[in-house]
Amino acid sequence: MRNRFQPSFAASSQAGFSLIEIIIVVVLIAGIAAFAASRVLGGGDRAKVNLARAQVQTLAEKVQQYQMDTGGLPGSLQELVQSGATGWLGPYAKEAELKDPWNHPWAYTVPGDGQPFGLLSYGADGQAGGSSVNADIKYE
DSSP: OHHOOOOOOOOTTTTOOOOHHHHHHHHHHHHHHHHHHHHHHHHHHHHHHHHHHHHHHHHHHHHHHHHHHHOOOOSSSGGGGGGGOOOOOOOOOOOOGGBBBSSOEEEESSSOSSSSSSEEEOOTTTTOOOSGSOOOOOOO
16 A cells, blocks of 8 residues: 555656647747747838838928929928028928938939939938839839
């Protein structure tokens, strides 16, 4: 007969998780978290591209409003914020709007490529050309 104060080895060997089982679960959770993080962070880049597309159109409209009020195009985008031009009814833009979603200044040229003015963002890398999030986004 067994003493009731002695532990049963059969019962204690099945009482918890082994170290291997815990490691496997932690690795699986880390893999799932890494996959989910890459999907979420990739969506942030797409959101910035879409935001830049919307911002370039809005900023172009502000340039056009400046032109209607003053009779000429601004020499720089800074004139949308502060200008002494005759007929100026601004400010037409805020200082923060003069930068794209990647915090690069918008490229503004007078005249533009086949248009009165050109307005574009060089994308995430801030360099001309590129693809995906590094592609140029311009007013058309």
